[in-house]
Amino acid sequence: MRVEGTHTKIASDLLAHYDVHARRLPWRAPPGSNAADPYRVWLSEVMLQQTTVAAVIPYFHAFTDRWPTVDALAGAQDADVMAAWAGLGYYARARNLLACARAVAGDLGGAFPASEERLRALPGIGDYTAAAVAAIAFGQRAVVVDANVERVVARLFAIETPLPAARPEIRAAADRITPDSRAGDFAQAMMDLGATICTPRNPACGICPLRDDCAAFRTADPAAFPVRLAKKAKPHRTGHGWWMERADGHVWLVRRPGKGLLGGMRALPSSDWSAAPDPAPPLEARWTTLADPVAHVFTHFSLSLTIHVAHLPPDVTPPGEGEWWPLERLEEAGFPTLFRRAAQAAMKESRYHA
DNA sequence: AACCCGTGGAA
DNA sequence: TTTCCAAGGGT
Numbered sequence: 001m002r003v004e005g006t007h008t009k010i011a012s013d014l015l016a017h018y019d020v021h022a023r024r025l026p027w028r029a030p031p032g033s034n035a036a037d038p039y040r041v042w043l044s045e046v047m048l049q050q051t052t053v054a055a056v057i058p059y060f061h062a063f064t065d066r067w068p069t070v071d072a073l074a075g076a077q078d079a080d081v082m083a084a085w086a087g088l089g090y091y092a093r094a095r096n097l098l099a100c101a102r103a104v105a106g107d108l109g110g111a112f113p114a115s116e117e118r119l120r121a122l123p124g125i126g127d128y129t130a131a132a133v134a135a136i137a138f139g140q141r142a143v144v145v146d147a148n149v150e151r152v153v154a155r156l157f158a159i160e161t162p163l164p165a166a167r168p169e170i171r172a173a174a175d176r177i178t179p180d181s182r183a184g185d186f187a188q189a190m191m192d193l194g195a196t197i198c199t200p201r202n203p204a205c206g207i208c209p210l211r212d213d214c215a216a217f218r219t220a221d222p223a224a225f226p227v228r229l230a231k232k233a234k235p236h237r238t239g240h241g242w243w244m245e246r247a248d249g250h251v252w253l254v255r256r257p258g259k260g261l262l263g264g265m266r267a268l269p270s271s272d273w274s275a276a277p278d279p280a281p282p283l284e285a286r287w288t289t290l291a292d293p294v295a296h297v298f299t300h301f302s303l304s305l306t307i308h309v310a311h312l313p314p315d316v317t318p319p320g321e322g323e324w325w326p327l328e329r330l331e332e333a334g335f336p337t338l339f340r341r342a343a344q345a346a347m348k349e350s351r352y353h354a
Numbered sequence: 355a356a357c358c359c360g361t362g363g364a365a
Numbered sequence: 366t367t368t369c370c371a372a373g374g375g376t
Contacts, residue, residue, distance in 0.1 A: 046372095
């Protein structure tokens with residue numbers, strides 16, 4: 001049972017600061033207007049999962065311009081949404097985004113549910129996003145815990161337990177300081193504080209509205225919180241990709257399987273990136289190899305992709321599923337970053353592009 | 355529970 | 366240059 005009024009000073013100090021210093025962001029209703037659109041709140045929250053505000057802003061505008069409502073998004077083609085998401089990363093989010101939009105538009109009559117529990121049941125909405133949408137879009141009291149809140153709370157209470165084991169302790173502390181009213185503003189205020197003042201390194205304690213309430217501020221090194229366990233080293237992998245270009249100015253592209261790494265995204269044909277030392281190319285041809293492999297770093301491994309180039313006669317088509325894509329429209333293919341860079345490298349060897 | 359899943363900016 | 370890590374979710 002939550003005890004009323006235990007830490008109301010923290011919430012009131014923070015909200016007073018937020019009323020003056022809140023960041024103006026495209027998905028935020030202007031100050032004073034209580035008109036948060038659940039569609040825009042949900043879309044922004046999904047885009048912001050593990051992704052910086054600066055990276056999200058252009059994608060948010062592109063999506064809301066093209067699909068202004070959840071019904072419009074639900075009616076979009078899968079390939080269009082995946083291509084529009086290209087470059088933002090974590091592509092399972094885009095697949096779940098569409099599944100969620102279609103569930104809301106179809107089963108729920110176009111209205112997002114207002115309760116945390118029913119939001120949590122939708123695809124791509126976990127504990128954090130359910131709480132954030134319930135609080136920000138619907139004014140419900142919900143305990144919103146993201147990486148910013150974890151950091152701020154760990155510092156406020158100088159929590160010594162290392163992450164991720166500290167999660168229950170941090171959530172309980174966040175619950176204690178979450179107010180009954182303005183929970184959405186409180187959540188956004190905590191995240192603004194974490195993004196602009198209570199930053200991971202070199203926090204600006206001198207201008208922090210919660211300095212007097214902060215146990216970490218009274219220690220020698222506030223930035224030492226939250227404590228984290230050492231992380232494992234990233235393994236390195238190698239792979240091969242094939243650029244097959246036809247004399248009429250087209251290149252052979254494939255779509256990756258719906259699950260797993262870069263799932264559902266358009267791509268160059270490539271080997272798996274495990275151990276196979278010398279995989280066979282898709283077809284017999286006069287292959288040349290680019291001098292510099294494309295280097296790319298994923299979340300849990302780094303990759304060096306060697307690109308092989310062949311120029312094919314117009315009557316040859318590689319085996320398996322794929323499509324001939326016009327070289328002058330390569331930007332519209334919706335490549336994830338690895339293949340966008342691989343295509344850029346291969347285009348230097350292109351014979352058929354103006 | 356531990357692992358998988360992208361990208362790019364900051365220091 | 367390398368390292369860190371961001372409005373996490375799914376399995």
